[in-house]
Amino acid sequence: MSLLELDGVKVHFPVKKGLFFDRTVGHVYAVDGVSLSVEAGQTYGLVGESGCGKTTLGRAVLRLNDITDGAVVFDGTDLAQLPSEEMRAFRRRLQMVFQDPLGSLNPRQNIESILSEGMAAHGIGKDQAERREKIKGILAKVGLPSNALSRYPHEFSGGQRQRIGIARALVLEPDVIICDEPVSALDVSVQAQVINLLEELQESLGLTYLVIAHDLAVVRHISDVIGVMYLGGLVEEAPSDALYAGPRHPYTKALMSAVPVPDPEVEDRRERILLHGDLPSPANPPAGCRFHTRCPWVQETKCATERPPLLDTGDGHKVACHFTAEIEAGTVKQTLATGIEAVIATEAVATEAVEVSEGDAADAPEAGAPAGKPDAPAEKESPGEEKSPGEEKSPEKEEPATVPAQADAGSADRAEDSPRA
Numbered sequence: 186m187s188l189l190e191l192d193g194v195k196v197h198f199p200v201k202k203g204l205f206f207d208r209t210v211g212h213v214y215a216v217d218g219v220s221l222s223v224e225a226g227q228t229y230g231l232v233g234e235s236g237c238g239k240t241t242l243g244r245a246v247l248r249l250n251d252i253t254d255g256a257v258v259f260d261g262t263d264l265a266q267l268p269s270e271e272m273r274a275f276r277r278r279l280q281m282v283f284q285d286p287l288g289s290l291n292p293r294q295n296i297e298s299i300l301s302e303g304m305a306a307h308g309i310g311k312d313q314a315e316r317r318e319k320i321k322g323i324l325a326k327v328g329l330p331s332n333a334l335s336r337y338p339h340e341f342s343g344g345q346r347q348r349i350g351i352a353r354a355l356v357l358e359p360d361v362i363i364c365d366e367p368v369s370a371l372d373v374s375v376q377a378q379v380i381n382l383l384e385e386l387q388e389s390l391g392l393t394y395l396v397i398a399h400d401l402a403v404v405r406h407i408s409d410v411i412g413v414m415y416l417g418g419l420v421e422e423a424p425s426d427a428l429y430a431g432p433r434h435p436y437t438k439a440l441m442s443a444v445p446v447p448d449p450e451v452e453d454r455r456e457r458i459l460l461h462g463d464l465p466s467p468a469n470p471p472a473g474c475r476f477h478t479r480c481p482w483v484q485e486t487k488c489a490t491e492r493p494p495l496l497d498t499g500d501g502h503k504v505a506c507h508f509t510a511e512i513e514a515g516t517v518k519q520t521l522a523t524g525i526e527a528v529i530a531t532e533a534v535a536t537e538a539v540e541v542s543e544g545d546a547a548d549a550p551e552a553g554a555p556a557g558k559p560d561a562p563a564e565k566e567s568p569g570e571e572k573s574p575g576e577e578k579s580p581e582k583e584e585p586a587t588v589p590a591q592a593d594a595g596s597a598d599r600a601e602d603s604p605r606a
């Protein structure tokens with residue numbers, strides 16, 4: 186049995202109206218029947234465009250959102266059925282790392298206080314002195330100096346704050362960490378460092394991860410298995426390499442076709458798959474296949490009426506599409522246009538720029554390397570690259586020099602990983 190198994194999980198938020206918001210007039214079908222398994226010690230990457238339900242699903246695993254239906258079985262116990270007082274014990278074993286490190290750290294608490302709060306609540310360490318010693322060990326593991334203990338979140342760079350967020354999860358000795366967009370608020374070079382850190386910690390501590398991201402490049406490197414989510418449901422799931430080598434679902438094909446070819450010397454002959462329109466509202470999802478309104482291969486039969494289940498294709502992929510085999514064989518007509526230019530209305534247009542070289546997980550991409558080149562020589566990660574508290578740091582150091590213009594619609598909003606002290 187897998188360490189974490191989701192079976193038909195649904196999270197529907199009621200839409201309330203009326204003077205006292207006491208009338209339910211509909212539902213937001215944020216997560217609508219997701220089943221997946223995460224093996225112990227492995228990483229499951231969950232990707233999909235903004236609003237498809239990734240965060241809601243991650244929060245549902247921790248019961249931070251009510252589960253409308255389905256089971257979340259962790260280590261043999263269905264968390265969805267647990268009374269809240271019994272859920273407490275499991276909360277320690279399932280931790281979450283959030284996208285916005287600053288927003289998730291109380292600015293009025295110093296790092297020791299932030300990190301020891303959860304430990305005290307879960308009875309870890311017999312007194313504060315013992316907790317402090319443990320925290321020092323964890324800070325070293327995440328690449329922060331022990332003098333960070335008495336400092337405050339604003340004194341750290343973005344990458345360091347994310348290390349603090351990771352440390353806060355680690356002090357509780359979890360089995361599973363749900364990383365929700367763990368690097369999307371960081372510059373590209375810092376992203377690689379944090380991903381490397383997560384991998385090192387996984388190896389040394391035997392952690393299991395569910396990594397949620399809109400950026401295909403982030404999940405590619407770190408994940409054993411990737412699930413692609415669209416409008417509340419999984420449309421494809423496959424081992425990471427297999428998914429990148431041959432996506433089967435039209436939506437995954439579209440996402441992949443928008444990923445820039447990493448080597449600028451290589452002519453890109455791939456056909457770009459054009460997706461029309463935006464993600465439909467999860468409050469009013471289309472009938473049948475949720476993707477049919479934007480699918481280039483939409484057929485008159487079935488697509489608009491029957492929701493396809495996620496089925497094993499026999500070669501490691503699971504795909505939710507009525508016509509996977511026919512699309513593969515080229516025997517169904519493409520009904521909507523495709524073109525040279527990808528206009529996928531999604532942030533999931535990814536770059537390979539955060540990819541780090543195989544074999545040395547501590548490497549980070551070299552600034553100034555050709556855009557998105559996966560084999561670009563990498564510079565060694567060192568926690569010292571990020572500013573230590575009180576130290577000056579050159580902001581240029583973490584400029585995302587390798588990001589192609591279209592790489593990530595979210596990049597413009599990223600908090601600069603610059604000193605704030």
Ligand SMILES: Nc1ncnc2c1ncn2[C@@H]1O[C@H](COP(=O)(O)OP(=O)(O)OP(=O)(O)O)[C@@H](O)[C@H]1O
Pocket residue numbers: 198213214215233234235236237238239240241242399467
């Ligand atoms: N508490 C809530 N009440 C009502 N609707 C909600 C609530 N939380 C999320 N939603 C809606 O559920 C849908 C899925 O949201 P969710 O945040 O899970 O998506 P996401 O894929 O994680 O997107 P993003 O990457 O932008 O966070 C969205 O339409 C969102 O507006």
